[in-house]
Amino acid sequence: MPQYTLTVLDVTGIQDYIFGSNRVPENVGASQLVHQATGAWVRESMNEAEVRHNLMPDDTIDASRSLETDETLDAEVILRGGGNVLILFRTPKCAEVPECTKVPKLAKATVSKLTRKLLTAAPGLEIAVAHHTFDWITPIGGPKEHGAHRELYQKLNQTKQQRRSSTPLLGLGVTVECRATGMPAVAYEGDRPVSAEVKAKLGQQGAAESRLKTMVAGVADGYTFRRDFGALGGTEGEMSYIAVVHADGNGMGKRFEDVLTRFPNATDNRACLNALRDLSEAVDRAGQTALCETVRRMTVAFQSEKPSAALQRFLAGLSEHAGKPVIPFRPILYGGDDVTFVCDGRLGLALAAIYLEEWERATQAATTIGQAYACAGVAMVKSHYPFVRAYHLASDLCAGAKQAIRVVRSANPTTDDASALDWHFAMSGITGKIGEIRKREYSVKKREDLTLRPLMLSAPIFNPAWRTWDTFDRVTREFQAGECWRKRRNKVKALREVLRQGSDAVSQFRHAFTLPTLPPIDSSQLALQEGGWAGELCGYFDMIEALDFYLPLTEVR
Numbered sequence: 001m002p003q004y005t006l007t008v009l010d011v012t013g014i015q016d017y018i019f020g021s022n023r024v025p026e027n028v029g030a031s032q033l034v035h036q037a038t039g040a041w042v043r044e045s046m047n048e049a050e051v052r053h054n055l056m057p058d059d060t061i062d063a064s065r066s067l068e069t070d071e072t073l074d075a076e077v078i079l080r081g082g083g084n085v086l087i088l089f090r091t092p093k094c095a096e097v098p099e100c101t102k103v104p105k106l107a108k109a110t111v112s113k114l115t116r117k118l119l120t121a122a123p124g125l126e127i128a129v130a131h132h133t134f135d136w137i138t139p140i141g142g143p144k145e146h147g148a149h150r151e152l153y154q155k156l157n158q159t160k161q162q163r164r165s166s167t168p169l170l171g172l173g174v175t176v177e178c179r180a181t182g183m184p185a186v187a188y189e190g191d192r193p194v195s196a197e198v199k200a201k202l203g204q205q206g207a208a209e210s211r212l213k214t215m216v217a218g219v220a221d222g223y224t225f226r227r228d229f230g231a232l233g234g235t236e237g238e239m240s241y242i243a244v245v246h247a248d249g250n251g252m253g254k255r256f257e258d259v260l261t262r263f264p265n266a267t268d269n270r271a272c273l274n275a276l277r278d279l280s281e282a283v284d285r286a287g288q289t290a291l292c293e294t295v296r297r298m299t300v301a302f303q304s305e306k307p308s309a310a311l312q313r314f315l316a317g318l319s320e321h322a323g324k325p326v327i328p329f330r331p332i333l334y335g336g337d338d339v340t341f342v343c344d345g346r347l348g349l350a351l352a353a354i355y356l357e358e359w360e361r362a363t364q365a366a367t368t369i370g371q372a373y374a375c376a377g378v379a380m381v382k383s384h385y386p387f388v389r390a391y392h393l394a395s396d397l398c399a400g401a402k403q404a405i406r407v408v409r410s411a412n413p414t415t416d417d418a419s420a421l422d423w424h425f426a427m428s429g430i431t432g433k434i435g436e437i438r439k440r441e442y443s444v445k446k447r448e449d450l451t452l453r454p455l456m457l458s459a460p461i462f463n464p465a466w467r468t469w470d471t472f473d474r475v476t477r478e479f480q481a482g483e484c485w486r487k488r489r490n491k492v493k494a495l496r497e498v499l500r501q502g503s504d505a506v507s508q509f510r511h512a513f514t515l516p517t518l519p520p521i522d523s524s525q526l527a528l529q530e531g532g533w534a535g536e537l538c539g540y541f542d543m544i545e546a547l548d549f550y551l552p553l554t555e556v557r
Contacts, residue, residue, distance in 0.1 A: 068270065
């Protein structure tokens with residue numbers, strides 16, 4: 001009976017590695033190194049170890065070749081994505097010990113070559129590795145906690161828990177410290193000493209640029225992208241602000257679990273591996289499609305024949321490089337259902353909503369995935385705010401939006417899944433977790449909330465049903481450019497603080513300054529337009545708070 005070994009290579013600490021700097025070139029370079037570690041370097045390592053494999057020269061997987069049917073293969077790459085690589089190695093049985101389960105030499109050689117490459121070409125980037133050898137009569141899939149695939153990932157989790165922490169040499173008394181990592185500097189970038197890790201990241205700029213241009217080819221040919229956060233931020237007064245957007249698919253792990261559960265028998269092993277690969281590649285295509293469409297819709301809005309006054313002012317402030325307008329937008333981490341990008345603070349909310357729309361559209365068109373949803377978090381911060389903290393804030397906001405959906409669906413199991421987004425303006429830094437901040441700064445009494453966030457993208461599964469992005473978009477536009485409100489901007493901003501005092505104070509404020517009723521939200525809630533509150537929920541605080549930090553990029557709905 002043929003014997004095989006499943007090997008998983010898992011890049012650890014991706015977020016801290018990528019987002020540990022406030023400099024876009026370093027973030028982009030780090031992302032490219034992670035991409036290389038699960039792509040080209042895996043192929044190169046197998047070549048150096050003389051392992052015959054099914055990776056093409058462009059690092060795509062040749063799915064037409066499999067170990068069972070192609071005797072010229074020593075290893076078959078099953079999937080790549082999310083910082084993971086899954087490889088199936090042919091494993092000859094030991095003559096002396098028929099049940100030998102030692103890791104095959106080719107698998108060990110591949111890992112050895114790859115880790116050596118990481119040490120020299122990507123200092124600071126670490127991987128965890130696990131192997132599981134099994135006979136082909138053993139199912140790869142199956143119900144929970146069964147099958148070779150799940151046993152492999154149990155070993156991976158044990159490896160992560162038991163591995164020793166990396167302890168790099170902190171330097172000697174004569175070394176210069178890198179400002180970004182605190183490690184000994186090995187070179188200078190201008191007059192700035194940099195460590196081996198930062199030097200490796202900066203060395204990936206050309207490859208990262210090529211990868212981005214290839215992905216957005218045809219949708220942003222007339223534009224170029226920013227390389228530093230300071231140039232990304234839009235201004236409010238004397239300050240410059242950026243938006244860090246993190247989006248993640250809902251329940252994608254469960255979809256892979258469902259694939260494993262669908263193939264419980266050993267006779268299904270090949271079908272199981274193919275299904276895992278197909279799903280992984282479909283998710284990756286959907287994520288890239290959604291991001292490309294987000295960029296396309298942004299550039300289409302920039303080229304509108306009748307741009308709004310706010311958009312005209314924004315476009316007038318765009319700089320040029322090599323004769324092309326520079327888009328204040330930069331994807332940092334992309335691939336699969338997980339994406340992080342940074343942009344001008346005024347574009348963050350609009351681009352997050354557009355990305356979620358395009359993710360829904362891309363997955364609906366992909367029959368391998370089926371309709372899928374995602375959540376996004378947007379952290380609005382000053383351009384020199386510690387970027388790793390901004391990323392974690394955006395990630396926490398995304399996780400909070402997911403949790404809000406889970407709470408609704410657990411209370412009513414018949415409720416469909418949906419997309420949602422949340423955001424936070426960290427104009428003076430943040431203290432505490434986002435939930436604590438909301439209780440402290442966005443509530444006026446024990447049970448009265450100023451904020452509606454998170455908002456559903458479209459499906460009204462939250463209560464009340466008007467807690468949606470469409471409501472936010474429509475009302476904010478009305479405050480910004482509506483006939484009754486565009487010349488009363490100062491009064492609108494003052495209204496934000498009056499809302500803290502309750503509906504009676506809002507009514508008195510309106511009558512004192514002869515303001516009309518507030519923009520309509522729900523025709524059945526007339527008191528909402530009169531006093532700004534519906535029971536214990538405030539309907540307008542979010543829109544007024546975002547007044548200067550929301551630039552619509554779509555037509556009026």
